[in-house]
Amino acid sequence: MNYNVKGTEVVVTPEIRAYLEKKLSRLEKFFTHDAARADVELGYMVGEAKTYRAEIMLYEPGLSPLRAEAEGGALYEAIDKAAGDIFIELTRGKKKQQHIFRRGASRIKDYIRGFRSRP
Numbered sequence: 001m002n003y004n005v006k007g008t009e010v011v012v013t014p015e016i017r018a019y020l021e022k023k024l025s026r027l028e029k030f031f032t033h034d035a036a037r038a039d040v041e042l043g044y045m046v047g048e049a050k051t052y053r054a055e056i057m058l059y060e061p062g063l064s065p066l067r068a069e070a071e072g073g074a075l076y077e078a079i080d081k082a083a084g085d086i087f088i089e090l091t092r093g094k095k096k097q098q099h100i101f102r103r104g105a106s107r108i109k110d111y112i113r114g115f116r117s118r119p
Helices: 014-025 075-116
Strands: 002-008 037-045 051-059 066-072
Touching (some): 002 014, 014 075, 037 075, 066 075
Antiparallel strands (some): 051 066
């Protein structure tokens, strides 16, 4: 997976990049192509709250893009929340795909059983 990391009001250090790649590496098992791409934007929101923000966009050829955005008191906290949201979204999609496949397979089995039981 290719990573594109952008920092707004935040310096993206090699430690932050390594932490981000470690968190997103567990998502690679969901992708079939090596052409998958992750665009990550990290930012510091200057204002009353003074929080950090992480936005992750995942692209894979043939699939619609996935997006997660999270805020936290620390940069690592925001990265953890956004990566967790993307992981939940990917697992939900995988479970839905498995359910549709199994439902179709069940219908085919029922059809074949009905065909065999006819005299």
